[in-house]
Amino acid sequence: xxxxxxxxxxxxxxxxxxxxxxxxxxxxxxxxxxxxxxxxxxxxxxxxxxxxxxxxxxxxxxxxxxxxxxxxxxxxxxxxxxxxxxxxxxxxxxxxxxxxxxxxxxxxxxxxxxxx
Amino acid sequence: xxxxxxxxxxxxxxxxxxxxxxxxxxxxxxxxxxxxxxxxxxxxxxxxxxxxxxxxxxxxxxxxxxxxxxxxxxxxxxxxxxxxxxxxxxxxxxxxxxxxxxxxxxxxxxxxxxxxxxxxxxxxxxxxxxxxxxxxxxxxxxxxxxxxxxxxxxxxxxxxxxxxxxxxxxxxxxxxxxxxxxxxxxxxxxxxxxxxxxxxxxxxxxxxxxxxxxxxxxxxxxxxxxx
Numbered sequence: 255x256x257x258x259x260x261x262x263x264x265x266x267x268x269x270x271x272x273x274x275x276x277x278x279x280x281x282x283x284x285x286x287x288x289x290x291x292x293x294x295x296x297x298x299x300x301x302x303x304x305x306x307x308x309x310x311x312x313x314x315x316x317x318x319x320x321x322x323x324x325x326x327x328x329x330x331x332x333x334x335x336x337x338x339x340x341x342x343x344x345x346x347x348x349x350x351x352x353x354x355x356x357x358x359x360x361x362x363x364x365x366x367x368x369x370x
Numbered sequence: 371x372x373x374x375x376x377x378x379x380x381x382x383x384x385x386x387x388x389x390x391x392x393x394x395x396x397x398x399x400x401x402x403x404x405x406x407x408x409x410x411x412x413x414x415x416x417x418x419x420x421x422x423x424x425x426x427x428x429x430x431x432x433x434x435x436x437x438x439x440x441x442x443x444x445x446x447x448x449x450x451x452x453x454x455x456x457x458x459x460x461x462x463x464x465x466x467x468x469x470x471x472x473x474x475x476x477x478x479x480x481x482x483x484x485x486x487x488x489x490x491x492x493x494x495x496x497x498x499x500x501x502x503x504x505x506x507x508x509x510x511x512x513x514x515x516x517x518x519x520x521x522x523x524x525x526x527x528x529x530x531x532x533x534x535x536x537x538x539x540x541x542x543x544x545x546x547x548x549x550x551x552x553x554x555x556x557x558x559x560x561x562x563x564x565x566x567x568x569x570x571x572x573x574x575x576x577x578x579x580x581x582x583x584x585x586x587x588x589x590x591x592x593x594x595x596x597x
Contacts, residue, residue: 285497356422
């Protein structure tokens with residue numbers, strides 16, 4: 255993965271617009287957050303292989319950036335905290351937010367084929 | 371002295387769960403000629419340590435962790451490694467009875483005299499809890515006369531309050547290097563912990579020494595748990 259370059263990522267997001275795509279979306283503090291700090295309120299969410307079609311996708315803001323996908327008149331997907339991206343060997347757009355300790359905090363991935 | 375077994379079955383959900391808590395015990399059994407089966411339920415696909423700059427992606431991590439798991443097995447001399455094909459962080463959402471059946475078939479096939487897993491309600495991570503519940507249920511449902519021993523790892527902050535002192539403390543000083551190598555095999559997830567541990571070992575920190583020379587287990591108390 256490499257650090258987000260807004261224009262490059264925007265161009266990749268555009269490539270997946272207006273077609274059926276599979277989405278991986280995840281936010282996490284890690285399963286041990288409340289073990290190490292009992293006052294910590296641990297929350298997160300995870301969707302793998304949601305099949306959607308977006309008509310407009312944008313990446314905005316100096317990294318950590320925000321990415322939003324507009325699903326026609328149906329709804330929205332967004333992620334914030336995106337720091338890195340990669341178009342992988344399978345042609346999938348992997349975007350992720352890695353914190354200062356190198357731990358993944360958020361990921362948003364777009365693929366034309368289901369994730370394994 | 372670690373009690374001699376005919377076969378040992380170890381069940382944990384994540385590559386590296388075995389390394390921290392029980393790799394010394396596994397290595398000791400193997401050294402004394404006892405067969406050990408390790409069933410690892412997931413590939414730790416949802417691990418958060420991906421680095422910054424990143425050394426892996428969410429999609430490439432499982433392959434890395436699979437290699438590390440095999441390397442850890444090699445370090446311990448373990449040849450019967452089962453990867454059970456579940457997904458990290460989803461174990462508790464699987465059908466509970468199917469989970470019990472998975473454990474029953476492992477027990478039937480390997481016929482262990484000792485089963486090692488986590489202690490339910492005292493093992494922090496939801497995958498640990500779900501794994502422990504399934505193992506406990508499978509063993510509990512066996513006829514008391516045929517049940518293997520069930521040794522559980524507990525590390526929740528309230529373990530002392532709830533369970534008291536461990537029932538079994540295995541001295542693994544002799545295989546300490548193997549234990550460290552098993553931890554090192556999972557380097558993508560353990561680099562930070564190892565750096566700290568090795569520094570503390572260098573300073574003869576008693577807690578760090580205890581961590582690599584002693585493995586602590588609680589015998590499962592069937593009268594107060596999962597059926």
